[in-house]
Amino acid sequence: MRPDGRSVDQLRSISITPNFLDASPGNALVAFGQTKVLCTAVLEDGVPPFLSNRGRGWVTAEYDMLPASTVTRKARSWRRGKADGRTLEIQRLIGRALRTVVDPGTLGERTIWVDCDVLQADGGTRTASVTGAWVALALCLRDARENEVLSGDPIRAQVGAVSVGVVGGRVCLDLCYEEDARADTDLNLVMTDRGGIVEVQGTAEGEPFSDGELGEMLTIGRAGLETIFDAQRAALGA
Numbered sequence: 001m002r003p004d005g006r007s008v009d010q011l012r013s014i015s016i017t018p019n020f021l022d023a024s025p026g027n028a029l030v031a032f033g034q035t036k037v038l039c040t041a042v043l044e045d046g047v048p049p050f051l052s053n054r055g056r057g058w059v060t061a062e063y064d065m066l067p068a069s070t071v072t073r074k075a076r077s078w079r080r081g082k083a084d085g086r087t088l089e090i091q092r093l094i095g096r097a098l099r100t101v102v103d104p105g106t107l108g109e110r111t112i113w114v115d116c117d118v119l120q121a122d123g124g125t126r127t128a129s130v131t132g133a134w135v136a137l138a139l140c141l142r143d144a145r146e147n148e149v150l151s152g153d154p155i156r157a158q159v160g161a162v163s164v165g166v167v168g169g170r171v172c173l174d175l176c177y178e179e180d181a182r183a184d185t186d187l188n189l190v191m192t193d194r195g196g197i198v199e200v201q202g203t204a205e206g207e208p209f210s211d212g213e214l215g216e217m218l219t220i221g222r223a224g225l226e227t228i229f230d231a232q233r234a235a236l237g238a
Contacts, residue, residue: 026140057107
């Protein structure tokens, strides 16, 4: 039995609340069980210097965990002087994932800034962030089209993410923190709704995993992502 009573192939309860904030046209509060992440997206004129005068846009992301997101207070990044390695890794993952499904030529020389702030962490903060970031991005770009800032839709596909792992000898979907802390294998799967794999981050924390377990993790992860893609579409009213 899993800590929360789920079957091995069952996601935690997922909710995506679009337009959680009033000030930003592109935002969503995403919850994977007790993990809650606020995602916002803002479109600004201009691009990084390496893209200047090329007529192409850019998508980038920032990620952080708020002080009260964990049981023990987590210091803010600016107090530490810089973001830690995990934070940088996750925000780069979010940016990479979003760039795979956005046409930079349709953006023109504009940058989309996506911010993912973890309000509460119970495992899977990076997967919840990728999933919510796409919804915030889609809402931001919808607003830009409605206000005639953009003439076309830069989004080519949906992108989402889910965690999978081997816990107690069983492949399990969408690990909560208690499972993640004792997993023999921890794997994060990022995919598009068209079936393309964007990234697979898999690490053996204890016993190495087999080819068969890898295949099972990919299969169970794909199935879970179908539900996640449905939740994204529902959040957009599609």
